[in-house]
Amino acid sequence: MTTVYLGLGSNLGDREANLKRALEALAVKAKVVRVSSVYETEPVGFLSQPRFLNAVCKVDTKLEPLELLYIIKDIEMELGRRQSFRNAPREIDIDILLYDDVVMDMPELTVPHPGMSERAFVLVPLAEIAPEAFHPVLRRTAADLLAGLGPVVGVAPWRS
Numbered sequence: 001m002t003t004v005y006l007g008l009g010s011n012l013g014d015r016e017a018n019l020k021r022a023l024e025a026l027a028v029k030a031k032v033v034r035v036s037s038v039y040e041t042e043p044v045g046f047l048s049q050p051r052f053l054n055a056v057c058k059v060d061t062k063l064e065p066l067e068l069l070y071i072i073k074d075i076e077m078e079l080g081r082r083q084s085f086r087n088a089p090r091e092i093d094i095d096i097l098l099y100d101d102v103v104m105d106m107p108e109l110t111v112p113h114p115g116m117s118e119r120a121f122v123l124v125p126l127a128e129i130a131p132e133a134f135h136p137v138l139r140r141t142a143a144d145l146l147a148g149l150g151p152v153v154g155v156a157p158w159r160s
Contacts, residue, residue, distance in 0.1 A: 001060040004030070004068065005133055007095040007113070007122050008055050011043065015053040016160050018079060018092045023057060025075040026094075030061035030068070036125035042154035044119065049089040053158055056097065056125035065099050069109050072096070097122060101136045112137055117145045120152045 006026070010018035019038060026032055035057045043049050061068060072094045080091040097113045104111050112135055116122045123146040126133055131143035138145070146152075 001031075001062060002100045003033075004059050004061055004099050005097040005126060005130065006057050006059060006072075007093075007097050007116070007126075008057065009041075009052045009093040009121070010091055011050045011052040012089050012091045013080070016158070019053055019055055021079055022075060022092050022094055025078065026057070026059060026072075029071050030059040030063065032057055032059050034058040034129045036129045038158040038160075039121065039125055039155050040158045041121040041156075044121070045086060052121065054121045054125060054155075056122065056129060058129060065096065065102060065104060065109055065111060066106075068099075069096060097126065098133055098135070101134070103136050118149070120146070120149055120155045123149065124152060124155045 008019050008022055023032060023035060036055045038053050038055050041052045041054050043052060076092050076094060095113050096111055097116050099111045102111050117135060117138055123142060127142040127146045131141060133142040135145060
């Protein structure tokens with residue numbers, strides 16, 4: 001089994017239900033071991049859109065990275081995500097953050113996820129459930145990466 005950390009986000013429709021439905025769909029294909037709290041976060045990139053709900057989950061899987069990616073893309077489509085512009089509003093977004101200690105850079109998939117080390121909306125929930133999760137390129141833990149961001153702004157615990 002391989003340990004994988006996935007980031008989930010939603011800012012359209014019933015955001016909390018979208019996260020739950022994504023986790024349920026993921027659980028059919030992989031073993032969901034742990035899920036972070038949900039955080040409400042400011043959008044990044046395209047700022048003129050609703051706030052996101054974000055979470056991170058740890059899964060154990062026998063799927064290869066690209067197999068997992070294709071399953072994730074199918075789940076996103078089933079939950080209503082459509083292709084649009086970069087950082088567009090969306091019902092659901094599921095990203096492969098870390099895939100064990102794999103480092104890969106392909107047109108379809110880059111692991112570790114590029115930019116994750118600069119994004120509080122990823123590092124706060126990741127450090128909550130796996131402060132020891134190790135970024136194999138930067139050679140730092142999730143807790144270290146989060147501490148390196150300094151004061152966290154725009155990420156708040158969600159109270160449904």
